[in-house]
């Protein structure tokens with residue numbers, strides 16, 4: 272089969288008149304493939320010369336044919352490719368520019384890691400292949416586990432969980448299994464403590480795993496309120512989940528004291544290490560006394576985050592939890608070969624097969640390419656860039672917890688909103704017109720008019736400065752006497768394919784069919 276020649280495909284461009292005159296821009300909704308469809312048009316035509324003289328019945332017996340033609344869009348290959356290419360050009364991506372979406376680590380990922388993940392020797396292996404045929408894959412998984420243990424200071428890790436939140440659930444199930452084994456199955460430990468500055472998935476995971484959330488507050492320096500923690504600690508506490516750096520971008524200053532207090536009542540300490548690029552190669556959760564750590568390989572270790580693609584949220588644990596890990600686990604056997612092993616008290620499977628293996632392969636490649644010095648540089652640069660942005664915004668935005676930040680900074684547009692009516696949301700929307708993706712807004716909840724900015728380590732000093740300058744420009748324009756700047760921000764974005772959408776309505780009244788699509792592109 273080959274692409275049909277242009278005259279047979281009846282390409283829509285340029286004579287068809289239905290193709291868009293300007294391929295990239297504009298607010299008009301992109302026609303769907305069904306709208307581009309022309310009856311009888313095909314993306315491929317079969318050669319007819321020099322072939323055996325088969326009848327349709329010989330090629331596809333009637334019993335295998337659909338009674339009615341399936342309703343599919345009928346488009347040429349050329350128009351099909353143009354359609355999807357136009358859609359990609361309407362999109363903003365990590366490969367296009369800075370994406371300072373706080374807590375999400377939307378950084379550029381090296382293409383060499385994608386190259387490794389596309390090697391046929393890895394990519395084309397069926398997950399059910401026996402260990403005798405997949406020694407290389409198993410060795411790689413064992414090596415990655417060891418690297419992650421060295422990086423986190425833990426004893427062993429499971430690579431199965433397919434996301435950060437799945438890692439949290441795994442960690443909490445490990446907590447439950449550990450306590451049942453040690454307290455003789457007593458249900459007494461039912462509470463898990465979470466600071467109010469934690470990532471939103473933490474309380475959700477606690478509830479999902481059948482524990483109850485106990486919240487502790489934040490002190491004036493943006494850390495855990497230690498006296499508050501003391502008040503809620505008791506022997507019914509299963510453990511504490513700590514997001515570090517917390518969602519204010521701050522390193523928990525009293526971390527050693529916190530782990531000591533929780534261990535004293537028999538609880539376990541969980542480190543939410545989704546944003547490990549803040550501490551990579553500098554400090555290790557294991558050395559701080561943590562029992563469980565999850566990592567987001569799709570944030571820190573070379574798989575793009577977001578877009579609904581596969582991820583990996585490995586969970587590393589201290590010695591006392593190794594026997595409870597999900598299984599079977601890839602292991603090195605005493606004779607040096609590789610195989611599978613199910614830990615004695617395993618909580619069972621968290622994911623089919625090996626987890627999201629190609630994400631794991633990208634992470635293995637990233638660790639090898641960087642080495643320990645390179646990984647440390649990742650953290651140092653991520654932290655430097657975030658502090659640069661914070662200092663550049665000083666005096667323009669409020670800095671609610673004003674101390675050196677880690678990989679991200681949280682600033683407030685509260686005074687700008689009070690003076691000019693321009694809110695954090697307007698700043699974020701106006702930033703799109705200046706060529707940057709918006710930061711996270713209105714999170715963490717403990718900061719009014721929050722803008723949570725994570726410049727990441729992969730952006731150049733020039734790009735990071737331009738991002739900060741754009742944020743300053745928006746605030747200065749908003750404060751202009753004649754009010755034009757404020758109005759511009761409140762009406763932004765005017766230059767993007769989609770304008771301001773009603774995000775609440777979009778979430779509550781999802782319209783997923785073309786027929787009900789509103790007439791404008793908004």
Ligand SMILES: *Cc1c(COP(=O)(O)O)cnc(C)c1O
Pocket residue numbers: 374375434435436437470472473514543545546567582584
């Ligand atoms: C992203 C993130 C998570 C959740 O990870 P997912 O892969 O999106 O489930 C958890 N904690 C923190 C701190 C995060 O930044």
